[in-house]
Structures are given as C-alpha cells and as structure tokens.
Amino acid sequence: MIRSITTSTSRGGMPGRTPGKARHRTRGWAGSTATAALAVLVLTAATTGCEAQPADSASATPSSPPATATDDAKPAAQQSPSPDASSSSPSATATPTPKPDPQGTTLMASGSKGKQVRELQARLRQIGHFDRSPTGYYGTVTVAAVQSFQGKRGLSRTGRTDTVTWQKLLGMTHEPTAAELNPPTTMPVSKPDKRCMTGRVLCISKNSRTLSWMIEGRVVSSMDVRFGSQYTPTREGTFSVYWKSRHHVSTIYHTAMPYAMFFSGGQAVHYSADFAARGYSGASHGCVNVRDEGRIASLFAQVRTGDKVVVYG
Numbered sequence: 209m210i211r212s213i214t215t216s217t218s219r220g221g222m223p224g225r226t227p228g229k230a231r232h233r234t235r236g237w238a239g240s241t242a243t244a245a246l247a248v249l250v251l252t253a254a255t256t257g258c259e260a261q262p263a264d265s266a267s268a269t270p271s272s273p274p275a276t277a278t279d280d281a282k283p284a285a286q287q288s289p290s291p292d293a294s295s296s297s298p299s300a301t302a303t304p305t306p307k308p309d310p311q312g313t314t315l316m317a318s319g320s321k322g323k324q325v326r327e328l329q330a331r332l333r334q335i336g337h338f339d340r341s342p343t344g345y346y347g348t349v350t351v352a353a354v355q356s357f358q359g360k361r362g363l364s365r366t367g368r369t370d371t372v373t374w375q376k377l378l379g380m381t382h383e384p385t386a387a388e389l390n391p392p393t394t395m396p397v398s399k400p401d402k403r404c405m406t407g408r409v410l411c412i413s414k415n416s417r418t419l420s421w422m423i424e425g426r427v428v429s430s431m432d433v434r435f436g437s438q439y440t441p442t443r444e445g446t447f448s449v450y451w452k453s454r455h456h457v458s459t460i461y462h463t464a465m466p467y468a469m470f471f472s473g474g475q476a477v478h479y480s481a482d483f484a485a486r487g488y489s490g491a492s493h494g495c496v497n498v499r500d501e502g503r504i505a506s507l508f509a510q511v512r513t514g515d516k517v518v519v520y521g
Contacts, residue, residue, distance in 0.1 A: 312371030320346040321501075328369055330384035331377050332357060340487060341391045341432060342384075343499050347485025392430040393418045400427075401520045403446055408515040410469075410477060412496055414444070415521060417488075419477065419496065421507055428510075431503045434483055436494035443494070447471040447517040452508065461493060466501070467508040471517040479504045 316325055325346045332338035338353040351367035358365045361376055369377075395416045404411035405425040412419045412433060420430045435442040449469050456468040456478065468478040480497035482490055487499070496519070498504040 314368045314370050315374055316346055316369040318346055318348070318351050318367070325350070326389055327384055328374075328377070329353070330388045331381040333388070334381045334384070341394045341500075342389055343484045344502065345481070345484035345499070347487075349485065349487045394432050397427070397430050400425075401518055403516075403518045403520075408512070410449070410471075410511065410515065410517045412477075412517070412519045413521075414442070414519070419498065421510065429503060429507065431498055431500050431507070433477075434480075434488055434490070434497045434499075435492060437491040440491075440493045442492070442496060442519060443472050443475060444519045444521060445472075447519070449511060449513055449515050449517060452511070452513060454508065465495070467498075467504045469508065469511055477504075477517070 316328060321344050323344065326342040326344040328346075329338050329342035329344075329350060332350075332353045333340075333342070335357075337357045338350070340349070354369055354373065355365040355367045357377065358367075358373055361373075363373060363376070393416070395418060397418045397420055398413045398416035400411050400420060400422065401413075403409070404420070404422050407424065409422045410419060411422050414435060417433055417435075418430055419433045421428045449471055451468075451470040453468045453470070453476075454466065456465040456476075457463070458465055458474075460474070464481070465476065465478040468476040470476040475494045475496070477496040477498065479501050480492065480495075480499060483492075483497040483499040484501070498507075
C-alpha cells in the first residue's frame, strides 16, 4: 500500500521527489509568496498615505499659515509676524489733521450787523472798551474796541470777534439789560425847546446831539444824531417835513441816504452807515445823521409829511 501511494503521488505531482519534501516545498513557496505580497501592500499603502495626507493632519509637522497676497507671497515658514498691512504699506499714509485756529471760528467782523453785534457792544461797554451806545453795526469803532479787549487779554489783536474772544467776554460780563442793549441816546437828552411842546415834532438838539420824536409834549423815542461840519453846517430853525424817500441816494455825493426825511432844501434826517461805523469822528454835509437803523426805520414809519422839525443849539 505504501508503494502505490508513492507512485500515484509521483505521477500526479512531482516525480522523483518524495511526497513529504514536495509538500514542504509547496508550503514554503506559498508562504514566501504571501509574505512578499503583504510587504508590497504595506509599502503601497504607506506611500499612498503620504501623498494624500492633509497639511493639517495630526501627523503633519506644525507650520505657519500659508502665504497670502498681502505679504508678497513669501513662504509661510520664512515669514515672521508682521504689523497690520495698512501700516506696513508705503502707500497707506495717514492724512494730516489740519491745525485748528488758536482763536477759533470768527463769529463777527467788520461789516456784521444785528442783535449779536449789539450785545457785543453792550458787553464791551460794561468793561470800558466801548464808549457809546450799541448800534448793532460792526464798524471801525467796534473793531478798535475788540482789539483793545483782545490786547488786554493776551489774544491776537485781530479786531474780529472769534469764539475764544467771545467766550472770554461772556465770562467777564453779565447779560445786557434791555436798557443796555437799546439805550435811548449816548448823551442825556436835553430839555426840549419850547417849540417842541406842541404837535408832532422832530426835536433836534445840537448840544446833546440827540433827536427826540415828540407828540404833544411827550417823548416817544430818542436817538443819537450828528450834524454837518463847520464848512457844511446843519441849519437851525423851525421847518417841516416836505418829502420822504425810503431808498434815497444823494445826487450830489452819490451816497446812500436811507429813510430820508427832507426838511430844508437838500438837508434831511436820514440813516448813515458811516455814522454807525465811525461815530462822531466824521460829519455830514449838512444833514442830520442817525446811526441806529432800527430806530430811524421805526421813526420813518411814524412821521408824516408836514410834521414839524425844530433844530436848535
């Protein structure tokens, strides 16, 4: 039995070799083949895994963030922390902030007029920088008064009322009363001439440099006035208003004569911007100048043609 098995195996398998050795070699070849195949699979898997491994994998070496366009695409590993791009860019320069005016914004200046100018003049008068009644017009007298105030307070003597000048003035004065804002006249009104005691009269005193509007002996309103020079004097006497001209312009001197009320030839009572600006340093060509525009506007509305005018010394 042993012989027949041996022969059969030799014919169907590997002749001339013993069955035990054939089986042993077969197992050894198969084992080595399996081992080699396993090694190839491991190597392939390891190689494939390195190619596909994401940069942020736990097994990857930590590195800096990838380069971006703002840092000129430098490699992330070589890039050091940089400041904000807006500060490192040469073109990102800050716009210089303009220096503020040390005396602030101008509120009033030569040529200004109105209630605030009147308040300015009243406040300056309280502390001795404005020597007349407020007019509401910012002329050369007001400019000089503001310069005087600014010089005393160590400010630039611009003559303009800026925010700093105004605040300093407010801190040194009180709010003007109605009488301070609108005093009747700079000078005390003199006793009316007896010719002014009856009827509707423009009673004008050269001594006190005032005009009083009177009705039946009662003073309705008063205002500052100035007269002609010694070469062009204002005539004295009793007259009457014969013509009113709201927007009159002199045909001789070509100057404006608003609210003109003519009483003797070319002489009239009218508003004078020059008087409002320069005060008594100037003179008229014979007319009676009024420097408070608001007051003469009200007077013009009340006076009628034919009303009496009395001019006395």
